[in-house]
Amino acid sequence: MSRCRPPPPRSTAIITRAGFEKLKAELDHLWHTLRPEVVRALAAAAAEGDRSENAEYTYRKKQLGEIDRRVRYLSKRIPSLKVAEGAPADREAVYFGATFEIEDVASGEAKRYRIVGPDETDARQGWISIDSPLARAVLKKRVDEEFEAELPGGMARFVVVTVSYEK
Numbered sequence: 001m002s003r004c005r006p007p008p009p010r011s012t013a014i015i016t017r018a019g020f021e022k023l024k025a026e027l028d029h030l031w032h033t034l035r036p037e038v039v040r041a042l043a044a045a046a047a048e049g050d051r052s053e054n055a056e057y058t059y060r061k062k063q064l065g066e067i068d069r070r071v072r073y074l075s076k077r078i079p080s081l082k083v084a085e086g087a088p089a090d091r092e093a094v095y096f097g098a099t100f101e102i103e104d105v106a107s108g109e110a111k112r113y114r115i116v117g118p119d120e121t122d123a124r125q126g127w128i129s130i131d132s133p134l135a136r137a138v139l140k141k142r143v144d145e146e147f148e149a150e151l152p153g154g155m156a157r158f159v160v161v162t163v164s165y166e167k
Contacts, residue, residue: 011118012130015081016097019120023081027074030067038064077119084117087165094138096130099164102138105146105157115139 015023038060045057088095099114111126115138118129128135137149138160146159 013077013080013082013117014084014096014130015117015119017083017085019117020078020081020083023074023078023119027071027078030071030074035064035067035071038067081117081119091165092163093140093142094160094163095140097165099166100138101161102158103161105159110161 042057042060042064045054045060048054048057051057084096087097094100094115096115096117099112101110101112103110113126113128113134115130115135116127118131121127121129130136133151134149137147138158141147141160143160143163146157148155148157
């Protein structure tokens with residue numbers, strides 16, 4: 001048995017303008033603000049002497065590695081992203097950037113979601129990735145159309161209640 005795992009499937013390289021600006025701001029903050037602070041703290045901890053028993057040195061070294069890993073990821077990811085500008089011509093159907101409400105046919109429970117890029121998902125706000133099973137199933141559906149989605153809890157049937165796009 002091998003320890004090697006196959007690489008994860010590549011996520012869709014699409015993002016909203018707000019998500020793109022947020023990622024750029026995060027990269028700028030990490031590179032120009034946070035990393036220099038951590039490097040200064042690391043140098044101060046290293047100057048204290050014995051590094052093998054210096055918890056501050058160990059913590060800062062780990063923190064610097066995490067920052068560098070995120071900076072490396074963002075530096076590669078940001079140039080490859082395509083920013084989706086504006087709403088589609090057909091505003092009655094669900095596409096990328098749509099905010100939509102669906103109702104579970106079995107339980108009658110209604111939920112509101114927004115389809116965004118994989119780098120900007122937020123479950124608390126109801127922002128789901130374009131790569132998620134629910135988003136893939138609802139794409140191109142219109143109000144009052146029924147569809148099925150294979151979710152972790154099994155197959156579920158929904159109906160689209162509303163579709164809207166941000167201005």
